[in-house]
Amino acid sequence: MQEISGRRSNRERTEETRASLLSAARTLFIEKGYADTGTPEIVKAANVTRGALYHHYRDKEDLFRAVVEREATAVSADIERRAGTAANPLDALTAGSIAYFDAMAVQGRARLLLLDGPAVLGPEEMSRIDRETGGGSLLDGLAALLGRAPDLEMRALADLLSAAFDRAALAISRGARRDDYESAMEKLLKTLAISEAR
Incomplete structure (x- = not known):
């Protein structure tokens, strides 16, 4: 069964969220280093909620x-x-x-x-x-x-x-x-x- 055009599946949303988190985290880890990068910065840069971060990654x-x-x-x-x-x-x-x-x-x-x-x-x-x-x-x-x-x-x-x-x-x-x-x-x-x- 085809999805209705314009609507994203759960899988697509999950992949987009993960991609956003990985991309934002990569940029910040490179710019600031692991120790100086906080999760609040990552979720803000990724434009996702803190809950989304912890849904996909333990920490x-x-x-x-x-x-x-x-x-x-x-x-x-x-x-x-x-x-x-x-x-x-x-x-x-x-x-x-x-x-x-x-x-x-x-x-x-x-x-x-x-x-x-x-x-x-x-x-x-x-x-x-x-x-x-x-x-x-x-x-x-x-x-x-x-x-x-x-x-x-x-x-x-x-x-x-x-x-x-x-x-x-x-x-x-x-x-x-x-x-x-x-x-x-x-x-x-x-x-x-x-x-x-x-």
Whole structure:
């Protein structure tokens, strides 16, 4: 049964409310930081009631988690889109590297995912979010590059490489030359491929 034109369904209203809250919260978390952002500001910026906020999210931290998850999902989608068309594993990892830096160049994203996210949610929760939003694609890419199934050593290598990507993204967000980090990452990936081929 079709809805009457001009009337929104409950689902549409729910999605609009959530989108408004996420958008307003993202803006304020970036501008002021998590600690200095209050829920009254968020509901005012989102143009919703305080009850609407607590209907959708348990508290400010839960809303922050949703913002972080949305950002992490967007980063993962950008990487998958770009790396998925590569001809070989090294090209895929290189394309994914460039896509990661592009995605992390979105205003405020480095702060949300690399500074405030770990500080507010903790490293374990950030690791869970990373795993659930595509963090396994780096491990899969390394497995393809190195030609073997993921093992504990490769998981450790993926963690180290992920940390290197994050450190580079933070440096770039603070004004470091992106070309230098892209070049360094490409050399690192090539070195991994060469060393495994020996």
